[in-house]
Amino acid sequence: MSRRRSFSDAAIDYYANIIMPFGQLVKAKIAEIQKLGLDIDMIAPDHGIIWRKHPEQAVKMYLDMANGKAEERAVIIYDTMWHGTEKMVLPIMNGIKDEGVDCRVFKLRATPMSVAIKEFWKARGCLVGTPTLNNIMYPSAAEFLTHLRGLRPKNRIAAAFGSYGWGGGAVKEAYENFTKMGLEIFEPGLQVLYKPSHDDKQKCYEFGREFARKLKQYHQKF
Ligand SMILES: Cc1cc2nc3c(=O)[nH]c(=O)nc-3n(C[C@H](O)[C@H](O)[C@H](O)COP(=O)(O)O)c2cc1C
Numbered sequence: 001m002s003r004r005r006s007f008s009d010a011a012i013d014y015y016a017n018i019i020m021p022f023g024q025l026v027k028a029k030i031a032e033i034q035k036l037g038l039d040i041d042m043i044a045p046d047h048g049i050i051w052r053k054h055p056e057q058a059v060k061m062y063l064d065m066a067n068g069k070a071e072e073r074a075v076i077i078y079d080t081m082w083h084g085t086e087k088m089v090l091p092i093m094n095g096i097k098d099e100g101v102d103c104r105v106f107k108l109r110a111t112p113m114s115v116a117i118k119e120f121w122k123a124r125g126c127l128v129g130t131p132t133l134n135n136i137m138y139p140s141a142a143e144f145l146t147h148l149r150g151l152r153p154k155n156r157i158a159a160a161f162g163s164y165g166w167g168g169g170a171v172k173e174a175y176e177n178f179t180k181m182g183l184e185i186f187e188p189g190l191q192v193l194y195k196p197s198h199d200d201k202q203k204c205y206e207f208g209r210e211f212a213r214k215l216k217q218y219h220q221k222f
Helices: 003-036 055-066 084-098 113-122 139-150 170-181 198-219
Strands: 071-078 102-107 123-129 157-164 190-193
Touching: 003 055, 003 113, 071 084, 071 113, 071 139, 071 198, 084 102, 084 123, 084 157, 084 190, 084 198, 102 113, 113 123, 113 139, 123 139, 123 198, 139 170, 157 170, 157 198, 190 198
Parallel strands: 071 102, 071 123, 123 157, 157 190
Antiparallel strands: none
């Protein structure tokens, strides 16, 4: 990773995990500073990176992020107990990619929470995969959505999928979270009984394709 790229990744990480709820304040502060017409040599905040070179790039990145900039890409963030939900991931990702939309995948138990939040923020669309446990979401998926809700994300499209054994419930609960966050929602979510069958995998693929089509349409707005 080049030095400049690693700075930009660190800035996105910081913004996504700390500054996300304050986009309006960021825009107002940048407008106030720009009005002063200063020639900026360095940005030295009281936390975070000191921008000694190209401080104007940091200002542009912050403005873009405050305006909800994201890549035209999807991210699948999931967890699983016995691999049923996990077996849905590949066909969903293939469907997304076959629509020409890039897709990254993160398994929650193998991913630090701050990375999951950063990856969510970078992509225009997110699919949350969660099995049902005692009628509700798997705890790591619930933890992720709880973190996310506190950060008040905007301008992102979301969907949920997962494996269940009888009544289900996790996917419904994930959508309730998306609604509370005011995200754009792609419905209905997809639930599969235990391990996905051949037909279920076809449904997963179509779900991925349809999600990617909606993501592309939604991305046009920005
Ligand atoms: C402790 C426990 C509680 C469960 N509770 C529910 C439930 O309330 N409703 C349901 O539909 N399935 C329930 N299941 C079944 C799982 O959702 C099912 O096995 C699913 O395939 C797990 O997905 P995974 O393979 O991705 O972990 C439960 C499973 C376990 C182990």
